[in-house]
Amino acid sequence: MSGDPYSARVRAYFAAPAHAGALEGGQSVLVDDQDVSLQLAAILDGRTIGAMRFRVRGCPHTIAVAEAVCEALEGRPVTDLLEFSAGDLMEDLSVPIEKTGRILVIEDAVRSLGRTLCGEP
Numbered sequence: 531m532s533g534d535p536y537s538a539r540v541r542a543y544f545a546a547p548a549h550a551g552a553l554e555g556g557q558s559v560l561v562d563d564q565d566v567s568l569q570l571a572a573i574l575d576g577r578t579i580g581a582m583r584f585r586v587r588g589c590p591h592t593i594a595v596a597e598a599v600c601e602a603l604e605g606r607p608v609t610d611l612l613e614f615s616a617g618d619l620m621e622d623l624s625v626p627i628e629k630t631g632r633i634l635v636i637e638d639a640v641r642s643l644g645r646t647l648c649g650e651p
Contacts, residue, residue, distance in 0.1 A: 537624040540594040547593060549600035553583035557646055561639040564631040566592050570599075570639045574647060577608050591625045592632050598623060599640060611644025 536544070558571035566588040573580045582600040586593055598619050603610060616637040619625075625633055645651065 535626070536590055536594075539598075540590060540623050540625075543594035543597040543623075544590040547584075547597040549583050549597055549604075550585065550593075551583050552585070553581060556581070556583070557643070559639055559642045559646055561635055561642065563635050563638075565589075566632045566635045568592070568596060568636060568639045570596070570636075570643050572603075572608075572611075572643055572647060574608055579603050579606055579608055579611070588632060589629070591623070591629050592636065594623055595619050595625065595633055595636050599636060603640070608644065608647050611640050612648065612650075614640040614644070616640075 553571040553573060556571040556573040558569055560569045567586065569585040570582070571584070572582045582604050584596040584600055586596045595616065614637060616633045620630070620633055
């Protein structure tokens with residue numbers, strides 16, 4: 531077993547997050563909890579997510595998960611945001627169980643953005 535706390539995918543997403551930054555004209559939400567501050571933004575193309583971007587303050591796992599979220603959800607129906615679950619991403623990226631609270635902050639942000647974009651309270 532490797533002593534490296536970061537999987538190859540986490541290292542790749544952390545090293546080159548293609549979705550990091552601002553999104554002009556998009557709607558965004560800000561969630562700040564569990565030592566994570568995440569601003570998540572999206573632009574719709576009809577009822578499809580045309581583009582997503584993030585700004586995050588957190589550990590490499592949170593940055594990697596934020597990148598993976600944006601990558602996975604672009605091009606999907608906006609309603610997918612409402613039912614997003616971070617569990618599969620945690621497993622796919624080998625995020626340690628002790629980081630669950632931080633990753634759930636990302637899940638909360640995704641669902642909050644979905645409610646904003648869908649006009650739900």
